[in-house]
Amino acid sequence: MKETPLSNCERDFLLKAIQEKKRLDGRETYDYRKLKIMFGTDYGCCFVELGKTRVMAQVSGELVAPKDNRPNEGIMFFSLELSPMASPSFEHGRQSELLVKLNRQLERCFRNSKCIDTESLCVVSGEKVWQIRVDVHMLNHDGNLMDAASIAAIAALCHFRRPDVGIQGDEVIVYSPEERDPIPLSIYHMPISVTFAFFQQGTYLLVDPCEREERVMDSLLMIAMNKHREICSIQSSGGIMLLKEQVMRCSKIASVKVSEITELITKALENDKTARKAGGKCGFAESMPQERITALKKEETSVEMTDATERANNIILEAEVPPQTQSLVVPLPGMGQVGQGLKNRQGLEEDEQDEEEASNSDEDQEAVMEVETTQKAQGDVVEISDSEEDEVVILQPEKTDRVQKKTSSSSQLKGPKASKKQQRK
Template identity: 55%
Template sequence: MVKEAKPSINESEFILAALNEKRRVDGRGIYDVRSLQINFGTDYGQVEIQLGRTRVAAKVSAKVERPRNDKPTEGILFFNTEISPMACPTFDSGSRSEEEVLISRIIEKSLRRSRAIDTEGLCIVAGEKVWEIRVDLHFLDHDGNLVDCAGIAAITALSHFRRPDVTVVGEEVTIHPIDQRNPVPLSIHHIPICVSFAFFDEGQLLVVDPTYLEERVKKGDMTITMNIHKEICALSKAGGIPLELDQLHRCSQIALIKVTETTEQIQKALETDKAARKSKSSGAK
């Protein structure tokens, strides 16, 4: 990985001076997130998320596999991340950086370990055949807060995805092509959303949805994954300055507001896409 240049003293002082006045370099308030854009691809399970100038593309695919020995009645949910030098020149295409590993772990905790997806519903024949759902995340542009953007991309793509329908008669399994039978959506229990914070000035100052420049100046960070039911699905804090309990409580209250807004936007985008596809299908007939 290419060594990342540290921000200049002037950059650091300028950012901190602005934050002390409750302002940010890009004009946002300290608790404001950047604009979110959701664009779906032609196929189910393809989505591109843009958070400010940070962009992540997600693609979901499915194939039939044998289940794991310790979970014979559960399907498999697998995440794969890829950060290329296209997104940011500090990334090396030859190996996984620490940041990429950390992002993968947070996404894994947020979506798989929180049981957001009903993996038992992916079982075809117990102990023999299950669906393996793979989520590929490609980081296209890095202007800070890759975690939140990737988390939104992953859960939106999973919500949008449709797998082929299956008929099981005795030991015979028939997978129906999408053009012959309507594909089936995944069973999703809840929509976990990541909300990341960056801390400055020994934790006295904080911002939501940090930019690339803010991430280079920060003294610590934390990501809270929550759903609209006020359930904290995961909490990640990898080093940095320690936080007081009241600071953690304040962050969780801010996160709930952002989670509610983002969830509504995702659901609205899914409904709009569904209506557009239905209209296109009716027009084709």
């Protein structure tokens, strides 16, 4: 499956952003993406994240017969895998052009540069030597696979420990890690690859190109260098020719980046070493959050019979304590809680509301009765008797004032009429 080509608009946008010295992820021209190095639980397993590019390297060793032309030297073997999980453009079980190029570059970077003492891998001259195998798996492809693969490979080689070997007569005995401590590899230097991308016939230069920038680039330059500024390998691919000044400029930039990455690898190795000595968590598998299914797991709890009588006495004392002395916990509404001295409130919210309404109605009736009794004492209540029921009409204060005014006015009218009648008599 081939890569989906970019549209003309997207291609023009990327090239215009590069002309203005701007990148999609906000980096500067010579900036690397965020680099993260982690080690596995076993020796020789390394996991590298370069931005969104993820690579895992695993180093293993076995005793094999040496080569005829080099009977006193061990063997180094590199194997890369571009799985479809990393990118849809990769096909499983088929060697693409990119895979062959990456594999050759790794061999030049590590084997031809003599970064590892292969003579120390010899056990019996001409019969048994150690074969060190480096398997590199691409987990996610977001550009610059060569740099991530070289960092993961050299970090895994520095982290690897081979078993100790003893010779008794014609027999070769391989000791387990419990019997003898494993032995690290003798590494002279750490070659690290730095990738440069050129655009518009070499006019513009970028370090650590991402996947989209690799699609629109014109040429690619990979320089493998160690912290001593020694060039281990150099490879250029593309249709343009680079000038001497451009190559020298890239080598100066690569020397700075290699020294920074080397310091990061040494710090990661030291942190892993201290974590293993302290007995804490080590490896990227332990640092990830794990959700394990423990339904079939039986947890064994230690049973102590020495203080059984004390626990029984404490339980009896707690049972004899009256509920008033215990601290009552008020549960949340809608939560059921049953226990000694605690009240179950589950499903009793409606009953409490009914009781509150009933208590409020009782209080209202008592208030009405008190008003009626006071008004009866004052004579402001007019009772209308009926054969079956007695209805009580309560006159408001305004109505009582009007009645008093009417009665007073009628008495005033009745007064002068009576006086006139007396005069006539």
